[in-house]
Amino acid sequence: MPTSLQVTFLLTLIVSSKPIECGIVRNNNSSSWKKLAKESTTIDVGESSTMTKSRSHVVADDKKKSFVSATTRGGYKRGLAIFDFLLRLAAIVTTITASSVMYTAEETLPFFTQFLQFQAGYDDFATFQFFVIAIAIVASYLVLSLPFSIVTIVRPLSTLPRLILLISDTVVVTLTTSATAATTAIVYLAHNGNPNANWLPICQQFGDFCQATSSAVVAASIGIVFFILLIIISAIALKRH
Amino acid sequence: MKNESTIIDVPAESSSAMKGKAPLIGVAKDHTTSGSGGYKRGLSIFDFLLRLAAIVAASVAAGTMFTSDETLPFFTQFLQFQAGYDDIPTFQFFVIAMSIVSGYLVLSLPISVVTIVRPLATAPRLLLLVLDTAALAFNMAAASSAAAISYLAHNGNQNTNWLPICQQFGDFCLKSSGAVVSSFVAVVFFTILVVLSGVALKRH
Numbered sequence: 001m002p003t004s005l006q007v008t009f010l011l012t013l014i015v016s017s018k019p020i021e022c023g024i025v026r027n028n029n030s031s032s033w034k035k036l037a038k039e040s041t042t043i044d045v046g047e048s049s050t051m052t053k054s055r056s057h058v059v060a061d062d063k064k065k066s067f068v069s070a071t072t073r074g075g076y077k078r079g080l081a082i083f084d085f086l087l088r089l090a091a092i093v094t095t096i097t098a099s100s101v102m103y104t105a106e107e108t109l110p111f112f113t114q115f116l117q118f119q120a121g122y123d124d125f126a127t128f129q130f131f132v133i134a135i136a137i138v139a140s141y142l143v144l145s146l147p148f149s150i151v152t153i154v155r156p157l158s159t160l161p162r163l164i165l166l167i168s169d170t171v172v173v174t175l176t177t178s179a180t181a182a183t184t185a186i187v188y189l190a191h192n193g194n195p196n197a198n199w200l201p202i203c204q205q206f207g208d209f210c211q212a213t214s215s216a217v218v219a220a221s222i223g224i225v226f227f228i229l230l231i232i233i234s235a236i237a238l239k240r241h
Numbered sequence: 242m243k244n245e246s247t248i249i250d251v252p253a254e255s256s257s258a259m260k261g262k263a264p265l266i267g268v269a270k271d272h273t274t275s276g277s278g279g280y281k282r283g284l285s286i287f288d289f290l291l292r293l294a295a296i297v298a299a300s301v302a303a304g305t306m307f308t309s310d311e312t313l314p315f316f317t318q319f320l321q322f323q324a325g326y327d328d329i330p331t332f333q334f335f336v337i338a339m340s341i342v343s344g345y346l347v348l349s350l351p352i353s354v355v356t357i358v359r360p361l362a363t364a365p366r367l368l369l370l371v372l373d374t375a376a377l378a379f380n381m382a383a384a385s386s387a388a389a390i391s392y393l394a395h396n397g398n399q400n401t402n403w404l405p406i407c408q409q410f411g412d413f414c415l416k417s418s419g420a421v422v423s424s425f426v427a428v429v430f431f432t433i434l435v436v437l438s439g440v441a442l443k444r445h
Contacts, residue, residue, distance in 0.1 A: 124400040127389045159443045166439040170374070170432055174381050181382035182389035185331045189393075190401075196328040197394070199403040228374055231435075235370045238442045239363045 077156035080237045084165075084230060085149045091226040092142045095176075098219035099135040102128060102183075105212035109205060120202070120209040127186045128213065134179035135220055141172050152237070159238055166234040173227040180220040187213050281360040284441045288369075289353045291430050291437070296346045298427035299380070302420045303339035306332060306387075309416035313409065324406070324413040331390045332417065338383035339424055345376050356441075363442055370438035377431040384424040391418050 102122050109118035122128040145168065151161045190210055193201035203210035306326050313322035326332040349372065355365045394414055397405035407414035 120400070125398065126392065126396075163439055163443055167436050170377070170435045170439075173374070173378060174428065174432060177378045177381040178385035181384075181386040184382075185386035185389040186393075188330070189390075189403075192330075194329060196324070197403070197406050199393075200401070202401050224378065228378060231374050232371055235367055235439060235442060238439060239367055 074156040077237050078153060080233050081149065081152040081156055084233050084237075085146070085153060087226050087230050087233070088142055088146060088149055091223050091230070092139060094219050094223040094226065095135050095139040095142065098216045098223065099132055099139060101212055101219065102132050102135070102216035105209055105216065107206050107209040118205065120206045122213075125186055127182045131179045131183045131216070131220070134175055135223075138172055138176050138223070141168070145169075156237075162234050162238050166231060166238065169227060169231050169234065173224060173231065176220060176224050176227060180217060180224060183213070183217050183220070187217055278360045281441050282357060284437055285353065285357040285360055288434060288437050288441075289350070289357060291434050292346055292350060292353055295427050295430035295434070296343055298423050298430060299339050299343040299346060302384075302424035302427065303336055303343060305416055305423065306336050306339070306420035309413050309420065311410050311413040322409065324410040326417070329390055331386050335383045335387040335420070335424070338379055339420075339427075342376055342380050342383075342427065345372070349373075360441075366438050366442050370435060370442065373431060373435045373438065377428065377435060380424060380431060381428050384421060384428055387417070387421045387424070391421055 105128075106119070106121040122132055145165060148161050148165050152158075152165070155161070187210070189199060189201070190206075190213070191201055191203050193199050310325040311323070326336055349369060352365050352369055356362070356369070359365070391414070393403060393405070394417070395405055395407050397403050
C-alpha cells in the first residue's frame with residue numbers, strides 16, 4: 001500500500017511539473033529537472049538479509065557439489081585404472097610364460113639311426129619362431145606400458161594416456177592373436193595331421209614336445225583374454241560423463 | 242522483514258543505443274557442443290564408410306576360400322586328385338569365421354548410422370568399440386591360422402616330412418592365399434575402426 005501511494009504521489013508531482021522538494025530527489029544524480037521529463041518509479045526490494053545469506057549459501061553448495069561429483073567420477077575411473085594395472089601385471093606373467101615354454105620345448109628321441117637323430121625344437125617350425133618372437137615383443141610392450149597405467153591411476157580424469165593405451169593395446173592384441181592362431185593351426189596339425197595332404201601327425205613320436213607347445217598356446221590365449229579386458233576398461237574409462 | 246527501497250530512473254526518451262542493447266543478452270551460443278558434435282559426426286561418417294569397405298573385404302575372403310576347389314586333370318585307378326577348402330579344417334574355420342564377421346559388420350551398420358545421427362551419444366560408440374574388438378580378434382585368428390597353413394602348403398616342412406602341395410594344386414593355392422590376404426585387409430579396417438571409436442569417445 002505505501003508503494004502505490006508513493007508512485008501516485010510522484011507521478012502527480014511530475015505531471016503537474018511543479019518544483020520538487022529536495023528530499024525526494026536526493027538519490028537522483030541529475031539536477032536538471034527542468035530540461036528532461038523523467039519518470040521515476042519506486043521499486044520495493046523486499047528481501048531480508050537472511051534470504052540474501054541463504055542464497056549465497058546455495059552458491060557455495062553448488063560449488064561443493066561440482067567438486068564432489070568430480071572426485072566421484074575420478075574415483076570410479078581410478079578404480080578402473082588400478083584394475084587395469086593389475087591386469088597388465090597378470091598379462092606380463094602369462095605372456096612371459098608362453099614365450100619361455102615354447103622356447104624350451106625341445107625333445108630328443110632316445111633312438112637314432114646311422115644318419116640322423118630325431119630331434120624336435122621350436123626352431124624347426126617357422127610359425128613357432130614367429131610365436132616366440134611375437135610374444136616376447138608383447139611382453140616387453142606390457143612392461144613399457146606400466147608407467148602409462150600408473151599415470152592413469154594418478155590422474156584419473158586425463159584422457160590422453162588412456163587413448164594411447166587403447167590404441168597400442170589394440171595393435172598388440174592383433175599381434176598376439178595372430179601368433180597364437182597360427183601356432184594353434186600348426187599344433188592342431190601336429191596332433192591330428194592331414195590325410196588329404198599326406199601330412200602325418202608327429203605327436204605320436206614327440207609327446208613331450210607336443211605337450212609343451214600346446215601349453216604355450218593355452219597361456220597365450222589367456223593373455224589375449226586379458227588384453228581384450230584391458231581394451232574394454234580403457235574404452236569405459238574414456239567415456240564422458 | 243524490513244523493506245529496502247531504491248529509486249530507479251527510467252528515462253522517458255530512451256536512446257536507440259539503449260534499445261539496441263537489450264536483445265543481445267540471450268544470443269551467446271554454446272559453440273563447444275556444436276563444434277565437438279561436428280568433428281565426431283565426421284568420424285562417424287568415416288566409420289560407416291570403413292564398415293562398408295570391411296564388409297566387402299570379409300565377404301570376398303569368405304567367398305574366395307569357399308570356391309577354391311580344384312580337381313587335377315589326371316587320375317589313377319583308385320582316386321581322383323581333388324583339393325577343396327573342406328579338406329583342411331583350418332580353412333573350414335576360416336570360411337565360417339569370415340562369414341560370421343561379415344554378418345556382424347552388416348548388423349553393425351544401423352548402430353553406426355545412430356552414431357552419425359547422434360554424434361554426442363557415447364553408449365552406441367562404446368558398444369561398437371567392444372564388439373569391434375571381439376570381431377577384430379576373431380578375424381585375426383582366422384586370418385593368421387589360414388596363413389600358417391598356406392605357408393605350409395607353399396613351403397612344406399622338411400623336419401616333419403610335410404610336403405608342399407602347391408606344386409600340384411596351383412589354382413587352389415592361389416585362391417586360398419588370395420582369401421587370406423583379403424581377410425588381413427579386413428583386419429586393418431577393423432583396427433582403424435576400433436581406434437576411431439576410441440578417439441570419438443574421448444571427452445572434450
